[in-house]
Amino acid sequence: MNLTLKRAAVPAIRDETAAVTVHDLTVAYRETPVLWDVDLTIPTGTLTAIIGPNGAGKSTLLKSILGLVPVASGTIEIFGHSSPRQRQLVGYVPQRGSVDWNFPTSALDVVTMGTYGHLGWFRRPGKAEIAQAMDRLEQVGMADFAHRQISQLSGGQQQRVFLARALVQDAQLYFMDEPFVGVDAATEKAIVTLLQTLRDEGKTVIAVHHDLESAPEYFDWLVLLNVRTIAAGPFVETFTADNLARTYGGNSNLLRIRESEAVRT
Amino acid sequence: MSVLHDLIFDYTLRNVALGAMLLGIVSGVLGAFAVLRRQGLLGDSLSHAALPGICIAFMLTGSRETIVLLIGAGIAGWLGTLLLLRTVRDTKLSEDTMLGVVLSVFFGVGILLLTLIQQGNDANQAGLDKYLFGQAASLIADDVISFVVIGALGLIVVIALYKEFKVISFDPAFAFSIGLPTRLLDIILTSLLVVAVMIGLQTVGVVLMAAMVIGPGAAARQWTDRLHVMLILSALFGAIAGVSGAVISVQAARIPTGPMIVLSLTAIVLVSLFLAPRHGLLPDQIRRRRQQTRLRDRGFDAVAEVRS
Numbered sequence: 001m002n003l004t005l006k007r008a009a010v011p012a013i014r015d016e017t018a019a020v021t022v023h024d025l026t027v028a029y030r031e032t033p034v035l036w037d038v039d040l041t042i043p044t045g046t047l048t049a050i051i052g053p054n055g056a057g058k059s060t061l062l063k064s065i066l067g068l069v070p071v072a073s074g075t076i077e078i079f080g081h082s083s084p085r086q087r088q089l090v091g092y093v094p095q096r097g098s099v100d101w102n103f104p105t106s107a108l109d110v111v112t113m114g115t116y117g118h119l120g121w122f123r124r125p126g127k128a129e130i131a132q133a134m135d136r137l138e139q140v141g142m143a144d145f146a147h148r149q150i151s152q153l154s155g156g157q158q159q160r161v162f163l164a165r166a167l168v169q170d171a172q173l174y175f176m177d178e179p180f181v182g183v184d185a186a187t188e189k190a191i192v193t194l195l196q197t198l199r200d201e202g203k204t205v206i207a208v209h210h211d212l213e214s215a216p217e218y219f220d221w222l223v224l225l226n227v228r229t230i231a232a233g234p235f236v237e238t239f240t241a242d243n244l245a246r247t248y249g250g251n252s253n254l255l256r257i258r259e260s261e262a263v264r265t
Numbered sequence: 266m267s268v269l270h271d272l273i274f275d276y277t278l279r280n281v282a283l284g285a286m287l288l289g290i291v292s293g294v295l296g297a298f299a300v301l302r303r304q305g306l307l308g309d310s311l312s313h314a315a316l317p318g319i320c321i322a323f324m325l326t327g328s329r330e331t332i333v334l335l336i337g338a339g340i341a342g343w344l345g346t347l348l349l350l351r352t353v354r355d356t357k358l359s360e361d362t363m364l365g366v367v368l369s370v371f372f373g374v375g376i377l378l379l380t381l382i383q384q385g386n387d388a389n390q391a392g393l394d395k396y397l398f399g400q401a402a403s404l405i406a407d408d409v410i411s412f413v414v415i416g417a418l419g420l421i422v423v424i425a426l427y428k429e430f431k432v433i434s435f436d437p438a439f440a441f442s443i444g445l446p447t448r449l450l451d452i453i454l455t456s457l458l459v460v461a462v463m464i465g466l467q468t469v470g471v472v473l474m475a476a477m478v479i480g481p482g483a484a485a486r487q488w489t490d491r492l493h494v495m496l497i498l499s500a501l502f503g504a505i506a507g508v509s510g511a512v513i514s515v516q517a518a519r520i521p522t523g524p525m526i527v528l529s530l531t532a533i534v535l536v537s538l539f540l541a542p543r544h545g546l547l548p549d550q551i552r553r554r555r556q557q558t559r560l561r562d563r564g565f566d567a568v569a570e571v572r573s
Contacts (some may be wrong), residue, residue, distance in 0.1 A: 098438060105431075114430075116432055
């Protein structure tokens with residue numbers, strides 16, 4: 001049972017190392033490069049936004065760090081190590097549209113899936129795991145919906161279920177792919193508060209984000225991405241009109257709004 | 266009671282009914298996963314791909330032993346599936362395109378080989394074409410024992426890897442992110458479907474096998490919103506279809522068993538589609554009517570209009 005041993009091995013965290021370090025990362029779907037020579041360091045304990053236009057490679061960046069897409073070249077380290085077992089330190093919240101919500105399962109059941117990584121082969125989730133899952137549902141305000149079939153949940157509720165599933169993994173680092181898409185205002189606030197709590201507990205949260213208007217309020221670290229890293233650093237210093245113009249190409253109407261937005265902050 | 270009596274004491278009926286029941290259970294459980302993973306047609310492709318395997322196994326060994334031919338079928342079906350999954354991953358061709366290609370190419374080769382074998386002078390040749398449409402009456406006790414062994418192995422794997430199969434069926438990317446070897450699990454789950462097809466070839470044949478894979482799962486999904494319940498119901502529906510199809514065909518002589526099993530299954534699917542309390546079409550209509558009446562009673566005529 002080689003596999004059992006592999007999964008049981010404890011991943012390493014060294015204090016004071018960056019949560020994520022990416023060096024010279026290139027990812028290509030066939031011939032077209034989606035990410036080109038990306039260099040990044042995201043410090044531990046930040047709430048980081050990855051921002052960029054459509055097709056900038058934001059989701060791909062998350063997926064390549066997780067090993068979900070093949071990498072053409074470059075190195076990726078999570079908490080200072082490049083071994084695949086470091087993935088166990090990561091809680092992943094995929095885009096909501098990536099799964100079939102008609103799947104015959106309940107909210108509680110989906111959240112319980114977050115415990116599978118720790119359970120190992122052949123073991124079934126027991127009372128302890130289900131209780132943990134229930135706690136997390138409570139934490140995201142979804143305890144009343146625990147036994148609902150997941151297709152009967154609203155978009156915001158589905159997102160909360162995904163979030164609870166990541167929370168139950170008890171990860172050190174959270175990756176969220178567009179957590180606010182198709183979500184109502186109340187859920188967005190609830191999620192942000194939760195992410196900030198995680199950050200305050202010393203966890204690192206990295207989210208792909210679209211809305212330039214809300215970004216300054218939510219995040220404290222910023223990565224501007226458009227195939228290459230355009231800029232990365234503390235949010236306020238990085239969120240400049242100049243950087244945004246370089247990220248978005250700099251001649252659209254949209255951009256003018258964004259520039260005024262940037263100047264204001 | 267004479268049916269029950271025959272089921273126990275009639276050698277042919279007993280073997281046919283047991284074989285069909287085992288087929289229903291195994292293809293029900295594994296087909297349910299295929300339905301959920303939107304791979305219903307994989308079973309079709311896979312069983313068609315098995316045909317050349319049967320022919321090649323016969324040509325190489327000269328044996329007509331069921332188990333030898335089924336191993337050939339299993340290997341060919343498995344290769345066809347791996348080829349399929351591989352090409353879908355590595356090319357721009359979509360899954361339905363490749364399903365069509367694999368299905369027809371392997372089936373074409375199979376028919377070609379079958380014709381070659383039948384033209385030869387081998388006295389042993391007869392009967393390979395029973396795998397096309399199935400010939401349940403030819404099941405003997407040894408076949409049933411092989412089915413029990415193969416089927417039990419398959420089901421044990423499903424029970425052991427239940428939670429892994431559940432998570433890769435629902436959210437493969439997440440499954441990978443928590444450290445599961447998703448590609449390996451994918452291959453195991455697909456290989457188990459090959460096992461179901463192996464059991465079904467002699468009973469319902471290459472052409473109708475797809476129904477055995479898709480039918481029970483599709484019917485079971487109508488009745489429940491829980492995966493484990495769905496798997497159990499799916500096995501149950503498959504078993505009922507198998508046994509009732511076998512009994513009807515053997516009792517009313519001259520009706521072939523394979524098609525009768527598929528017809529029984531179709532009846533179950535139709536009942537589930539229309540009558541299942543939660544997702545059935547009829548209860549759904551009734552619920553909608555009631556809601557409209559309620560709205561109208563409260564004076565929301567306009568809303569009710571829009572809704573209808």
